[in-house]
Amino acid sequence: MKRIVVLLLLAAAPALAQPKASTNPFLGNPQAVAEGKATYDRYCTACHGPDATAGERAPAIVLSGAGTALRGERSIDQIVAVVRNGIPGTGMPAWGTRISSDDILKLGAYVNALRGTAMDNPLPGDPAHGEQVFWGKGQCGTCHMINGRGGVTGPDLSNIAAVRKTTAIVNALTKVEHRVFGDGGVHLPAIPPMDYDPVQVVTKDGRTIDGVMRNQDHWSVQFIGMDGTFHSFDRDELTSVTIRPGSIMPTDYDKRLSPDEFRDLLAFLTRQGHKQTADAQ
Ligand code: HEC
Ligand code: HEC
Structure with missing residues (x-):
């Protein structure tokens, strides 16, 4: 008897998530x-x-x-x-x-x-296969973390579907600078700027380190190396700090992956989130 009640509640849940009447x-x-x-x-x-x-x-x-x-x-x-x-x-x-x-x-x-946001209307496909693509062929996990597993040179994607629209997620995977450039020079913003600018730092003792910038002020620089290690330097320890425009993330996944892999990856990403903690990010 108890089980039937639970099933009924589950069946009602998607309807509750819809906007009113x-x-x-x-x-x-x-x-x-x-x-x-x-x-x-x-x-x-x-x-x-x-x-x-x-x-x-x-x-x-x-x-x-x-x-x-x-x-x-x-x-x-x-x-x-x-x-x-x-x-x-x-x-x-x-x-x-x-x-x-x-x-x-x-x-x-x-x-x-x-x-x-994406979670309200997840894309069709096989999310379980999409998850395999995320950690496997797509190599997304070298830069991104999901639920405590993965890399740190890109943003944590554990809650991506609760904070981004589907179009923003698709654009992140397919558009240079993650943005769509409309016809006639109209610049349509897709997602807010993210602080992961590619950076190359040369130290006074002769080391060159590539990574993504996290923080800088007059006196110091903090960034994450491509190997995932966190670095913090005083500026007077450095010969140069070069920030490149653009992103370290490839934006041609619609071509790198097969149509099925790409569809299933999006099915996975557009279900990746927890609505209740949407503002925790
Ligand atoms: C070489 C590192 C790297 C790889 C590989 C990579 N990304 Fe990213 N990704 C980033 C960085 C850095 C950003 C932050 C924005 C920027 O600078 O491009 C980002 C941004 C994103 C965003 C937008 C996040 C947001 O908050 O809107 C999504 C979604 C995303 N990546 C998904 C993926 C998926 C899925 C894959 C694998 C198919 C992947 N990324 C592979 C580094 C990477
Ligand atoms: C030939 C150009 C054209 C095409 C094609 C067109 N629209 Fe429009 N649409 C307009 C214009 C212009 C307006 C603004 C009308 C006004 O001044 O209120 C508009 C307004 C709208 C609005 C009202 C927006 C609002 O809330 O004020 C909706 C909704 C809409 N269009 C949906 C669609 C959809 C869906 C399609 C495809 C089936 C479509 N339109 C195709 C020109 C077009």
Whole structure:
């Protein structure tokens, strides 16, 4: 008897995580979100830009930062109505005659996914296989820690899905500087700057050490060497400190990994988090 109660609670949990009272049956359904994205990419990107964060001909539908909402943001049901009926007298067409009713609802599920952090709408795939790719072929663990295991030359990813949007995670793996550069020179920020600038330090006793910068002031420099060791020097012990722009992290994982490996890695990362401790990072 007890077991049945527990199962019922588990079954109810995903529904509780959804935003209040939408009639959209596709919210939070990874497959529907993926289909909504495909429809979006086909019909909407040209005006609203990639991931609905604004293009040259239409405004943003979502903001790219986690936990941020547009001022006067429409509910998902209102978004669906706008897509169906258009906005008369503006450049926003009505799509109700061109896109099926279900596909418009799936567009709503996709916009909903773009608004939450990754955990609210994890990507489809096999997370267990994705975890193997993380520690294996992807070699992510040489730089990143998850739940106490792994390297320290990159940020800890234990809670990544609770603090970042799916698009930010995908961009981290695929875009130089982890950012999307929109058409026409629009610079769309994806994730806040992270303090892991590549640095090369030369000491007065002739050693050259490469690593990532963690902290510096007038008198001292602290950084993590590529081998994961923490270094702290007074500036007068050093001949030079050279900080390079960019990142030590490769950004072509969509090419280094097979499509299946890449999909499953994202399925793993977008489930990697603990909502309750989201602000502990
Ligand atoms: C030809 C360009 C164009 C295309 C294609 C287009 N839109 Fe729009 N859309 C606009 C413009 C322009 C506006 C702003 C209208 C206004 O001035 O209020 C808009 C507004 C919107 C809004 C309202 C935003 C808000 O809350 O104020 C939503 C939602 C939206 N579009 C969704 C979509 C979706 C989904 C698609 C793809 C099916 C799409 N649009 C395709 C031009 C376009
Ligand atoms: C050579 C070290 C290195 C490797 C290998 C590496 N990363 Fe990174 N990663 C970093 C650093 C450093 C950052 C911090 C931002 C920056 O400087 O690029 C970062 C940033 C990220 C972010 C964004 C974190 C945030 O807070 O938004 C994600 C997600 C990520 N990495 C995932 C991965 C995954 C998954 C792999 C393996 C496929 C991987 N990384 C491989 C060093 C690495």
